[in-house]
Amino acid sequence: MSLKIWNYKSHFFLSFFKRPHYAYTVYQAAIQALLLGHKKVSVIEFGVAGGNGLLCLEKYAKILSKKLKIEIKVYGFDTGQGLPKLVDYRDIPQTWQPGFFKMDYEKLRSRLTLAEVILGNVEESLKSFYKMHNPPPIGGILFDLDLYSSTKAAFQIFQTDSKYLLPRVRCYFDDILGNEISLTNEYCGEHLAIVQYNQLSPLKKITPVHHLLAKTFREKWYSKCFVHHAFDHPQYCQFMGNPQQEIPLVA
Numbered sequence: 001m002s003l004k005i006w007n008y009k010s011h012f013f014l015s016f017f018k019r020p021h022y023a024y025t026v027y028q029a030a031i032q033a034l035l036l037g038h039k040k041v042s043v044i045e046f047g048v049a050g051g052n053g054l055l056c057l058e059k060y061a062k063i064l065s066k067k068l069k070i071e072i073k074v075y076g077f078d079t080g081q082g083l084p085k086l087v088d089y090r091d092i093p094q095t096w097q098p099g100f101f102k103m104d105y106e107k108l109r110s111r112l113t114l115a116e117v118i119l120g121n122v123e124e125s126l127k128s129f130y131k132m133h134n135p136p137p138i139g140g141i142l143f144d145l146d147l148y149s150s151t152k153a154a155f156q157i158f159q160t161d162s163k164y165l166l167p168r169v170r171c172y173f174d175d176i177l178g179n180e181i182s183l184t185n186e187y188c189g190e191h192l193a194i195v196q197y198n199q200l201s202p203l204k205k206i207t208p209v210h211h212l213l214a215k216t217f218r219e220k221w222y223s224k225c226f227v228h229h230a231f232d233h234p235q236y237c238q239f240m241g242n243p244q245q246e247i248p249l250v251a
């Protein structure tokens with residue numbers, strides 16, 4: 001791997017990037033796609049609002065496309081109208097209210113150069129996403145929909161033909177840790193959506209990235225990084241490591 005790519009990696013581990021978690025997610029998506037023989041990959045942001053996150057995602061996708069020679073498609077999903085109606089306590093109403101984070105769509109569109117914004121409630125827009133966009137396999141998803149109900153609806157993205165997904169989709173859950181007001185836990189918010197998803201799907205699981213959590217110097221965002229494993233994906237068991245694994249014999 002070239003020195004330039006090493007620089008990119010050290011950048012996000014040292015948190016020089018404005019959003020190192022976005023840089024990490026798109027980087028891991030691109031590397032996995034290449035190791036599995038793909039020439040294109042998709043990355044998604046669920047919950048766009050003003051577009052600051054999507055603009056970052058676009059920027060990192062462009063840098064990596066060039067360095068790694070892979071095409072990276074970027075999609076953003078949002079109602080355009082801010083947060084929808086909350087269902088009940090599971091949507092953490094002590095923190096969120098309907099209508100928060102309205103988007104100025106025209107302003108955002110004039111700044112975007114790569115990403116496609118898909119407007120509408122994800123519950124509806126995901127029904128036709130694959131048919132309308134025929135995206136390259138999805139390798140990374142930034143979840144920032146705030147609500148349990150919206151995150152659960154967004155998990156429809158995983159109910160598709162395996163050609164649309166990499167076997168391991170890198171995920172980031174922005175609101176999984178919460179704060180002193182939300183006090184999020186496994187019974188509400190994004191965390192509950194993950195727990196329920198894992199109960200439903202025997203061969204599809206969303207798990208933390210344990211090796212990041214074991215690092216001596218940890219960044220807060222490491223705890224928000226997860227992976228969607230599709231254990232039944234035809235490429236899940238394809239070897240991606242270093243074939244030179246022999247331990248040299250020391251006399």
Ligand SMILES: C[S@@+](CC[C@H](N)C(=O)[O-])C[C@H]1O[C@@H](n2cnc3c(N)ncnc32)[C@H](O)[C@@H]1O
Binds near residue numbers: 082100102103
């Ligand atoms: C916190 S904001 C996103 C901020 C953005 N990711 C950033 O980093 O700048 C959450 C967004 O999720 C969107 N959202 C929440 N539930 C949704 C749903 N069911 N369908 C589509 N968009 C939804 C809201 O419209 C809102 O703009």
